[in-house]
Amino acid sequence: MTTPDTAAVDDAASTPALTVSGLTVRFAGLTALDDVSFTVAPGSVHAVIGPNGAGKSTCFNVLSGVYRATAGTVHFGDSELTGLPPHRIAALGVARTFQNLALPPHATVADSLLLGRHRLTRAGFLSAGLRLPSAAREERRHRERVGEIAEFVGLAADLGRPAGALPYGKQKLVELGRALCMEPRLLLLDEPVAGMTADERQQTAAVIAGVRDGLGISIVLVEHDMGVVMRLADAVTVLDFGRRIADGTPAQVQSDPAVVRAYLGTGAQA
């Protein structure tokens, strides 16, 4: 996005806080999230970390409308997200990526990114099918924007290639680019650097920092790579067995005895 469009910048300037209050999710006797609260400040990277099974994915799935909360609320500014279906949450400017890649295997990178523009497409299938000039103009505008976003995430040279033929790290960048194509105000990134090489991790971390710093988009990050979390995050919420055990800056949570205990207990590194 060398020249981000005005609408996107205006949206970013008006990004509200995400407020999670008393979030509880129970699955048939198992409490996956237990009274969890945190606030994502506008334009910040907020990491949600914790050992395996801590409740991170469950939290993400509630934020994006895939799971329903048993109790508690999620607000994005004045809008309550709790209980809304995923498409209504997306329409409020909340985009997410998935841990496992969900790209159509044969589509080009350009077409995969265009999928992210679907919500913003005004011309219906009929006018597009009839090849009306208004539909052609709109498609050109969307393709231009796709080009800018591809440039921003470092995929400009790959636009014409099948997304499925790219190295894994680049495929994950396509997934990130597709979410950016929705012009979100809040981006939910589920393990964005998992399975990447060191170079790919570094490149992706730089793109994520650029999304925050250049576009003012808030980011909620679930990630096991502590190096990336500690370098990127402005704030960190730590979960363990569904409970929030710490919340603060990376330096604060890193030296918190409860966090060290939780990670040592699983043999992972904090």
Ligand SMILES: Nc1ncnc2c1ncn2[C@@H]1O[C@H](COP(=O)(O)OP(=O)(O)OP(=O)(O)O)[C@@H](O)[C@H]1O
């Ligand atoms: N749909 C579901 N039905 C029943 N139990 C579930 C469901 N989803 C998650 N759980 C359980 O909830 C708990 C929290 O799981 P969750 O996937 O949110 O943890 P996580 O922190 O994302 O773990 P990981 O780091 O391994 O991805 C686990 O005990 C898990 O088995």
